[in-house]
Structure formats: structure tokens, C-alpha cells
Amino acid sequence: MTFFSRRKEDPRAPWNNDEKTVNEGSVDDGLAIPPCDIWHDDAPAQQTVTGELPPAPQDPIPPQDGSQCWAFMGAVGGVGTTTLAVQMAYELAKTQASKTPRGQRNTDPKVCLIDLDFEASGIVHHLDVQAGLSQDDLAGDPARIDSLYIQSLLSHHSSGMSVLAAPNMINGNAGVNPLTVLALLDAVCDAFPYVILDVPRHWQPWTAPALMGADFLGLVTELSIPSLHMTRAKCDQLSDMLGSQSSCHIIMNKFERRAFKSTLRLSDAETALQRTVLSTLCMDPDVTREASNCGTPVGHVRTDSRYAKDSRKLLELMTNKVSTDRQNINKYNTVAA
Numbered sequence: 001m002t003f004f005s006r007r008k009e010d011p012r013a014p015w016n017n018d019e020k021t022v023n024e025g026s027v028d029d030g031l032a033i034p035p036c037d038i039w040h041d042d043a044p045a046q047q048t049v050t051g052e053l054p055p056a057p058q059d060p061i062p063p064q065d066g067s068q069c070w071a072f073m074g075a076v077g078g079v080g081t082t083t084l085a086v087q088m089a090y091e092l093a094k095t096q097a098s099k100t101p102r103g104q105r106n107t108d109p110k111v112c113l114i115d116l117d118f119e120a121s122g123i124v125h126h127l128d129v130q131a132g133l134s135q136d137d138l139a140g141d142p143a144r145i146d147s148l149y150i151q152s153l154l155s156h157h158s159s160g161m162s163v164l165a166a167p168n169m170i171n172g173n174a175g176v177n178p179l180t181v182l183a184l185l186d187a188v189c190d191a192f193p194y195v196i197l198d199v200p201r202h203w204q205p206w207t208a209p210a211l212m213g214a215d216f217l218g219l220v221t222e223l224s225i226p227s228l229h230m231t232r233a234k235c236d237q238l239s240d241m242l243g244s245q246s247s248c249h250i251i252m253n254k255f256e257r258r259a260f261k262s263t264l265r266l267s268d269a270e271t272a273l274q275r276t277v278l279s280t281l282c283m284d285p286d287v288t289r290e291a292s293n294c295g296t297p298v299g300h301v302r303t304d305s306r307y308a309k310d311s312r313k314l315l316e317l318m319t320n321k322v323s324t325d326r327q328n329i330n331k332y333n334t335v336a337a
């Protein structure tokens with residue numbers, strides 16, 4: 001069985017039983033992970049989850065040249081995380097398609113967008129695709145997940161990206177076997193060079209390992225006092241949990257550049273958050289509504305919209321960030337060897 005294996009020896013993704021991955025946590029701790037067996041009483045033979053985790057990471061750190069995984073999570077609800085994850089996957093797919101050498105057919109999808117909320121998937125509606133994952137798949141034995149199995153679960157959007165998502169179902173996250181989710185992530189990362197995760201803001205047993213395995217974590221927020229409070233708390237807790245190397249990057253969505261007397265400025269937000277904001281995306285209700293009503297990414301319906309332009313700037317920033325991080329890890333490896 002594999003466990004999001006592309007990162008299993010990377011110290012940013014601690015897999016030993018002492019770390020906060022899929023192990024048991026205190027229920028009093030806001031971000032702790034509840035005991036796995038309460039999530040899937042009916043799941044076959046998964047009660048000893050911690051005992052099955054792979055051994056602790058070994059030195060040296062493996063070279064960082066595999067697939068890239070980018071995660072987006074909302075600091076608050078309704079802040080535009082799914083809209084952004086869909087748009088980023090679209091822009092990335094378009095960029096990758098444009099790199100295909102002339103004369104070669106661009107048939108293989110390069111980007112897979114995964115909705116990690118198995119209770120209220122937004123992606124299936126944003127892209128108007130059928131959900132390929134069933135509750136049986138999610139509760140099943142992780143050992144049966146392989147590349148062929150994954151292919152049968154994917155949906156394909158006309159814009160060129162693949163999608164892995166479950167249908168909306170009340171309490172749908174409760175029956176999920178977290179190890180099966182990690183095996184799915186593993187298999188998708190083996191099959192695609194780029195994987196984008198839409199991570200639910202309510203903590204699930206698979207959230208920590210998914211975030212730890214990601215190359216980039218974008219915490220999406222907006223410019224209001226309650227959102228900033230929640231964003232700062234979440235950032236602090238995530239930093240403690242994931243360690244300094246997996247720090248989250250703040251993305252300010254629904255940002256209005258025109259400053260009125262009573263509105264908060266970006267500098268106010270950065271002071272309140274005690275962090276810099278990586279990027280802003282403009283407030284553009286018309287174009288985002290039109291895109292979701294058409295079941296397609298913003299860049300597909302309005303490629304020259306301000307929102308699409310902002311998202312392309314963010315894409316460039318993220319790409320540079322991930323490639324610098326990877327170069328640093330590889331440099332460290334060379335020096336340490």
C-alpha cells in the first residue's frame with residue numbers, strides 16, 4: 001500500500017506515529033484529528049491506522065522533481081476557494097497544453113483537480129461534471145487503488161482538466177476511510193504532473209497529510225475584520241501543525257482596489273495578520289457568477305477579465321515559489337551528501 005508516497009520520505013510531511021498526521025488527537029484541540037475509527041466504524045480492518053503508517057523519514061531528503069501538488073483552503077466559508085481552485089487548474093492546464101511541441105497531439109491531461117470535501121463538493125457544480133467517486137470507493141480498501149482504478153473514477157472537463165470528486169451527500173465525509181483518500185492522492189500524483197486540491201475548511205482526518213504533502217498551501221480569505229481574525233488564527237495553528245517549511249500563503253480574494261474612507265486597506269490586513277499577503281484577486285461578482293452558471297472556469301468564459309488576469313499573476317508567483325523551494329531542497333541534498 002502506498003501513502004501519498006511522493007512525499008513519504010520528505011521531512012515536511014512527517015509520517016511517524018508521533019506526528020500529527022492520521023493519528024489520534026485530542027478532541028479539545030481545535031485542529032486536532034479525531035480518532036480514525038470513529039469516522040468509519042464499518043470500514044474493514046482499518047482500526048489500527050497508526051500502526052500501519054510507514055516509518056519515519058530518513059535522510060537525505062529525496063530530490064524534488066516529481067509531480068507538483070497545490071492546495072487551496074478557505075480561511076472562512078464562501079470566500080471563493082472553489083472558484084479559485086477551478087480557475088488555477090484551468091490556467092495551469094492551458095499553460096501546459098501550450099508547451100506541447102508542435103505536431104504532437106495534446107491528448108494527455110496534465111492537471112487533475114481534486115475536491116477533498118466528500119460531503120459538499122463544489123467542484124462538480126462549478127464545472128458541471130458528473131462525480132466519479134462513490135461512497136463505496138471512499139470507504140473501500142486502500143490496497144485496491146492503482147492507476148487503472150483511478151482512471152475509472154476521473155471526470156473530464158472540456159477545458160482540458162481532469163476532476164476527482166464525490167457527489168454531495170449529507171454526512172458524506174463520515175464514512176470515508178482516510179487511508180483510502182491518501183492512496184487516491186498517491187495514485188493521482190503518480191498519474192498527473194500537476195494536482196490541485198480544494199481542501200474543505202472543516203478539518204478531516206485526511207486534511208493534515210494532504211496539506212503536508214502539498215508543495216504549496218494557499219489560504220484564501222477576504223478583507224473583513226471577522227475573516228482576518230479567523231485567518232490569523234488558522235495560519236498560526238497551521239504553522240504549528242505543519243512546521244515552518246510548509247507555511248501557508250495568504251491569498252486575498254474579493255479585493256477592492258478603490259479605497260473608501262471606511263474600508264480596510266491591504267496594509268491594515270497585513271498588520272492584523274502579522275504576515276504579508278501573497279496575492280490579491282479583485283472583486284468581480286459578475287464574471288465569477290457567469291462562470292459558475294456556465295459550469296466553466298472564469299478564464300474560459302472571460303479570458304480578459306480582471307479576475308482571470310489576477311489569477312494568472314498568482315499562477316506565476318506560485319510556480320516561481322514552488323520551483324525555488326524545490327531548488328533549495330535539491331541544493332541542500334547536494335551539500336548534505
Ligand SMILES: Nc1ncnc2c1ncn2[C@@H]1O[C@H](COP(=O)(O)OP(=O)(O)OP(=O)(O)O)[C@@H](O)[C@H]1O
Pocket residue numbers: 074076077078079080081082083084122201253254255281282283284285286288289292307
Ligand atoms: N473574486 C470574486 N469576486 C466576487 N465574487 C466572487 C469572487 N470569487 C468568488 N466569488 C463568489 O463567491 C461565492 C462563493 O464562491 P465559492 O463557492 O468559490 O466559495 P468557497 O470558498 O469555495 O465556498 P465554501 O466555503 O462553501 O466551499 C460564489 O457566488 C462566487 O461566484
Ligand SMILES: [Mg+2]
Pocket residue numbers: 081082083122
Ligand atoms: Mg468551496
